[in-house]
Amino acid sequence: MVDLRKTIFISDVHLEEKRPEITAIFLQFLKNCGPFVDALYILGDLFEVWIGDDDDTPIYREVTKALQLATAKGLKIYFLYGNRDFLIGKQFLRETGCKLLPDETIINLYNSTVLIMHGDTLCTRDVAYLKARKKGRSVILQTLFLLLPLRIRKKIANTMRVKSLQHTSSTPLAIMDVTQEEIERIMLKQGVVYLIHGHTHRPQFHEFSLNRSTMTRIVLGAWHERGNMLVWDESGKKTWLEF
Numbered sequence: 001m002v003d004l005r006k007t008i009f010i011s012d013v014h015l016e017e018k019r020p021e022i023t024a025i026f027l028q029f030l031k032n033c034g035p036f037v038d039a040l041y042i043l044g045d046l047f048e049v050w051i052g053d054d055d056d057t058p059i060y061r062e063v064t065k066a067l068q069l070a071t072a073k074g075l076k077i078y079f080l081y082g083n084r085d086f087l088i089g090k091q092f093l094r095e096t097g098c099k100l101l102p103d104e105t106i107i108n109l110y111n112s113t114v115l116i117m118h119g120d121t122l123c124t125r126d127v128a129y130l131k132a133r134k135k136g137r138s139v140i141l142q143t144l145f146l147l148l149p150l151r152i153r154k155k156i157a158n159t160m161r162v163k164s165l166q167h168t169s170s171t172p173l174a175i176m177d178v179t180q181e182e183i184e185r186i187m188l189k190q191g192v193v194y195l196i197h198g199h200t201h202r203p204q205f206h207e208f209s210l211n212r213s214t215m216t217r218i219v220l221g222a223w224h225e226r227g228n229m230l231v232w233d234e235s236g237k238k239t240w241l242e243f
Contacts, residue, residue: 003036004036004233005038005234006231007037007039007041007110007231007233008033008037008039008040008229008231009040009043009218009220009232010040010042010223010227010228010229011042011043011044011045011082011119011197011198011199012045012082012198012199012201012220012222012223013042013045013047014045014047014084014222014223015046015059015060015063016047016049016059017057017058017059020059022223022227023063025226026066026223026227029227029229030067030069033075038076039075039077040077041077041078041079041196042077042078042079043082043116043117043118043198043220044079044080044081044083044198045082045084045085045118045198045199046079047060047084047088048084049161050084050087051145051153051157052146052153053089053090053092053095054091054150064092064096067096067097067098071097072097077096077097077098077099078099078101079099079101080100080102080116080117080118081100081103082120082198082199083133083199086136086137087142101116103117104117105117106190109232110232110234110235110236112236114192114195115186115192115196116195116196117195117196118199119178119197119198119200119219120133121133122178122179122182122183122199123175123176123177123178123179123200124179124181125174125176125179126171128167177200183217184210187210187215188210188211193214193216194218195215195217195218196218196230197217197218197219198219198220200219201222201224203219203220203221203228203240204218204219205217205218206218221240226242226243227242227243228240228241229243
C-alpha cells in the first residue's frame, strides 16, 4: 500500500493543567506525525488560556518543547490565533518553530484553494463577544497587560474565564454559531470553494450552492474527551480521525 502525502488540521485542543490526559494525547499525536505529513495546521485555541510567553506553567513548557522537537525533525507547523491564545508572541514562535498565519489565510492544498480561519469572526450574531474580541486585540491593551506581573495576569485571566463561561452558558447556541451570510460573504471575498475553521466545537462537513458553485465548509472538532483531526491527502480525500 502506497503512503500518500497528507496535511493535518486541528483546532480547539484547549490544553490546560486541569486536563493532563488531553495533553498526553496531544504529545503522542505530535510524535505520530510521520514523514508523509506535509504540514500541521493548528487553527487556534491550542491552549485554554495564554497570558504571555513567560508563563512558567509546567504543562506549557512541556508542550513548547514537544512542538520544538517536532519542527526540528522537519514537521511544518502553522498556527492561527484563537480567542483563547491570541497573546502567543514571538518568543513562543521562535522557541517552537511554529509559523503564525493571519486570521484569514488562503493555502494551496494539493491543487485546491482553501481558506482557513479560527472561525470566531463568523459568529456575527454574537455582538457582545465581537465587541470583547475587538477590545482584547487592542495592541495598547495587550502591551499594558503583558507588562503586569505574571501572578496578576493569572488572576485577571481566571476572572475573564469565569465571565466567558457565564456568557456561553447564558447565550443561545444559535447566537454563538456562525451565520450563513458571513460564510458566503467571506468565501466570495476570498474566491474559494473550501473553508476550514474551528471555534464552534461542532465538527461537520457542510455543502451548499453559491453562484452556481458547490461550496464546502469543514468545521473542526474540539478536544473535549479525545483527540480529533481532519486529514486531507494528496488524492483529495478528506477523513475525520478520532484518537
